[in-house]
Amino acid sequence: MNKEVILQDLGLKDYKETWDYQEQIFKEILDIKIKNRREDxxxxxxxxxxxxxxxHVYTLGKSGDMSNLLVDEKQLKEKNATFYKINRGGDITYHGPGQIVGYPILDLDNFFTDIHKYLRFLEEMVILTLAEYGLKAERSKGETGVWLDVGTPFSRKICALGVRASRWVTMHGFALNVNANLGYFDLMIPCGIKDKAVTSLNVEIGQKEVSMEEVKEKLLKHFAILFEAEFTR
Incomplete structure (x- = not known):
């Protein structure tokens, strides 16, 4: 069981280019697994x-409803945003500057073969990270992702999750709002859930800007503990 994880920070990168890169890595891992099985x-x-x-980009998952995007192609262009239908679970999601997106492409045979546990661990990584900023984040029953003030009229989402898995290999992942422009969330029904607000870490702690690098380091620290993993760069 290989618990070493190769870490790459791609910086600001086009969604389609990154998706293609993910698919390439995903396929390479699957090919090794198939070879192992066929050739012993x-x-x-x-x-x-x-x-x-x-x-700025909007992505719609396999089970998503196109009507949850509230603007047309012309309006997307005016907002300098793009749109893609993709092969992860979940509904519609927005990505943009000021948001940390993480794509773990793991062979879960190296860790544990349980997708439910995998999703809960990703949520826990974010919950533990936000706790370091004094926020009590939690899960919301029946809704993936990480939320604040669950069960109150002020419930709001701070992190979205959506993954794909095949032969226990994962791709796609999570999107944590750190210094996000929340106005872009008004152009969709987030994850297809009406009457639920969205928030960002900088808004919650009353800072103009939060260090993205600092948040990344905290996320990696908690990921390494939860998954008993070791990062190599």
């Missing part, structure tokens, strides 16, 4: 973790 080989499968920030 024992090749080690790598694990990857990509950090990225995307230019």
């Amino acid at each position: 080989a024992q090749l080690v499968t790598p694990n990857h973790f990509l950090f990225v920030e995307h230019p």
Whole structure:
């Protein structure tokens, strides 16, 4: 079981380019697993973790409803935003500058073969990170992601989750609002859930800007503990 995770920070990168890169890594890991099974080989499968920030983009998951995007193509162009239908679970999501997007591309055979546990661990990583900023974040029953003030009229989402898995290899991941422009969330029904607000870390702690690098380091620290993983750069 290889618990080493190759870490890459891609900086600001186009969504489609990043998606293609994810697919390439995903396929490489799957090919190794297929070879191992067919040839009774024992090749080690790598694990990857990509950090990225995307230019303004809306993505719709496999089970998503197109009507949850509230603008047309012309309005998207006016907002300098793009749109893609993609192969993860979940509904509609926005990515943009000021948001930390993380794509763990893991062979869960190296960790544990339980997708539910995997999702809960990603949520826990974010919950523990936000606790370091004095926020009590939590899960909301029946809704993926990480929320604040669950069960109150002020419930709001701070982190979205959506993954794909095949043969226990994962891709896609999480999007944590750190210094996000929340106005872009008004152009959609976030994750298809009406009457739920969205927030960002800088808003919650009353800071103009929070260090993205600091948040990333905290996320990695908690990921490493939860997954008993070791990062290599």
